[in-house]
Amino acid sequence: MRETELLIVGAGPAGLSAACEAARAGVQVMIIDENERPGGQLFKQIHKFFGSRVHNAGTRGFRIGEKLLEETKELGVEVQLGYPVYGVFSDNQVIYGTAEGARSIHAKKIILATGANENNLCFEGSVLPGVMTAGAAQTMINLHHVLPGQRVVMVGSGNVGLIVSYQLLQAGAKVEALVEAAPAIGGYEVHANKLKRAGVPFFLSHTVQKVTGKDGAEEVIIVQVDEQFKPVPGTEKRIQADTVCMAVGLTPMIELAALGGCRMTVSPALGGAVPMHDTGMKTTNPDIYVAGDIAGVEEASTAMEEGRLAGTAAAESLGYLDTETAGLRKQEIRRRLELLRSGQFGAKRADAKADIEEVYRQWEKGGVNL
Structure with a gap:
């Protein structure tokens, strides 16, 4: 069985961002995606992003994807494409398919960035x-x-x-x-x-x-x-x-998270059932993190920031970042997330995210009976 420190399922904006963040800290990272091309939704987005400069305002989505892919190459991230993931198990074993048949890999930490299905x-x-x-x-x-x-x-x-x-x-x-x-x-x-x-x-x-x-x-x-x-x-x-x-909405793809023993909660504002997670995107399985639409349907910019948050948290848990350094980095990312979730459309999502994090805190204290 293969071994890796961090396995990321999904090579979209959240997964690639998580990989870059963790690899930059020194983590051995592998990405698996069922598609033949990496980049996910970014390479469909020929329009320019808008907002602030820090969120790639004025840059077309596919250009952002190209930049992320280049970063993963420079950082030595292993990217395996065309491999569907069949299961994630509580012992951190992941089963995936190849042309030669099913294979397994064991990871110390896992980030699920599987996205969402269209309704x-x-x-x-x-x-x-x-x-x-x-x-x-x-x-x-x-x-x-x-x-x-x-x-x-x-x-x-x-x-x-x-x-x-x-x-x-x-x-x-x-x-x-x-x-x-x-x-x-x-x-x-x-x-x-x-x-x-x-x-x-x-x-x-x-x-x-x-x-x-x-x-x-x-x-x-x-x-x-x-x-x-x-x-x-x-x-x-x-x-x-x-x-x-x-174009009638999206539903988070939570199947792998459920197989991995992650507890769920329901958030209509974020697309339905989503894995419970804390402020660092850690689920109720302490070795599994989530980022992007699996954690609640939002925008690509938000998915990338959540990926960075999960990548930072995973690097910290693996011992590559000390608590102070990781804390400052996570605080910076969360400030950018708050900016993305402000305004007419973001406020409802911000409240929904806060509710999920509160449910997680109550569960952690033993106050939520699921």
Whole structure:
């Protein structure tokens, strides 16, 4: 059985950031990812980040990914791609698949940065060719340079729906409509205004009722919904489209954490069930840390900071950083996280994160019966 000091599952923004932070402290780090390419969501993100300079404002997502990959190479991080992880066990044994069959590796510490799955809607015609998640469309246009369709209906007005809609326009598709069940746009106005200026119609308080077509999507029927999100009869509208993209939220991928004995808590604001963790991203299994969307769905910038936090905490627990040095470093990272979680959209996530950390503290004291 192979041995490593720190094993990171997931080569996305959180995993790569964690690897760089730990390796910089001197830790032997190995990353495993089931995908053939590293970088995760960053390499789909051709738009420029905004915010502060410390959070890569003005830099395109894929450029940030390239920088992180270069850092892992310089720091000697071992990156194994195309290897799906099948199980994480309480004795720190990890089972993963290779072309030659299943293999196992033992790690002193593990960081799970497995991300999240996209949610889907169920409606008549939802299995027709041309109906997909927004992430699938983004992968097609930004990674494989393939246009999923000519005429698109986007469902969901969060940042993912807004950004992918604009990227579809840039790729040459026509976005026929953006459909949102809520009475207000869910994402940043700066993204929504780009679509409005391009002439994309917004249908708020509407949802998809049906998609029809012979060999694939041809027509989308949307309907208005009331305050209880129930369809209002007689308000149906027909839109000609060959592609329907769903940007209706994400669910943290907690399966490996559950197999590793990590206790869960539920946070609707962060996507559902997430592993309980402390301020350093340590779970109830003291050898397993989490970072990124598995710890609660947020932005890529937040995932990177959580990765740095987990990498620092793991390096400290392995004896590569003294308590004072690690404490100062974690304090600096948490200040940046607080900045990311401020404002209109971040406050709710900040409160949700504080709740998770409080539940962990109560569990640690023996005050939570799970």
